Amino acid sequence: MRARMVQRLAAGGMASAPVLQAMGAVERHRFVDSALGNQAYEDISLPIGLGQTISKPQVVARMCELLLGAEVARAGGLGRVLEIGTGCGYQAAVLSFLAREVYTLERLRGLYDKARDRLRPLRLANVHLLFGDGMPGYAKGAPYAAIIAAAGGDAVPQAWCDQLAVGGRLVAPMALSGGPQMLLVIDKTLHGLEQSVLEPVHFVPLKSGIA
Secondary structure, eight states: OHHHHHHHHHHTTOOOHHHHHHHHHSOGGGGSOGGGGGGTTSSSOEEEETTEEEOOHHHHHHHHHHHHTSHHHHHHOEEEEEEEOOTTSHHHHHHHTTEEEEEEEEOOHHHHHHHHHHHGGGTOTTEEEEESOSTTOOGGGOSEEEEEESSBBSSOOHHHHHHEEEEEEEEEEEOGGGOOOEEEEEEEETTEEEEEEEEEOOOOBOOOSOO
C-alpha cells in the first residue's frame, strides 16, 4: 500500500527522488489510530485528535519538495529544519530522511505525548521533539536552512523570518489579506525576503500558547 502511494505521488507529478524515497520509507499507518490504519495510504487528511489532522501525503511531499528547493539545500543539502506543529510526528519522520537535523515544536501536550510515543521506536537521532509555542519559533536551533509550518495564520511571524538562514526557505500555509489559505514560500536572500504565493491549501489554524 505504501509503494502504491509513492507510485501515485510520482504519477501526480512528484519528481523529487529524495522525497519519494522518504515517503516510501516512513510507515504512515503508525502515525494514525489503528481504526484508521486501512486509510493511511490514501491521499486524504485524517483526524489525529484534539481537532488536528495529519496532512494528505501529496501535501507533505509537495512541501518537502519545496524545502529542498532552498538555495542552501541545492548547494549542500538540507541542514537544520524547524517544523512548526509536530502533530502526530509523521512529517517530522519524513523530514528526518531529508535534513541533517529536525527541530519540531508542538503546542498541544496531548499531541506531543502521542508523537513522542510514535517517534521513539523509530530511533531517529536527528529529530528533536519539543513541547512549546511555535509562534516565537525556536531561537536555540537557529539559523535554519528551512522552516515548515503545519498550520495557517494570516501573517508569518517575524521570529520565523529572523531565524531563517540566508539562502534558507520558509514554507507555510497563510490566509493573506483575509483571503483563502494559500501555500506561501519565502526565500531569505542577501537583499531581503522574496515571497511567492502558490496553490490554495487547507490547514488547521495557527494558534499561539500551549495547551
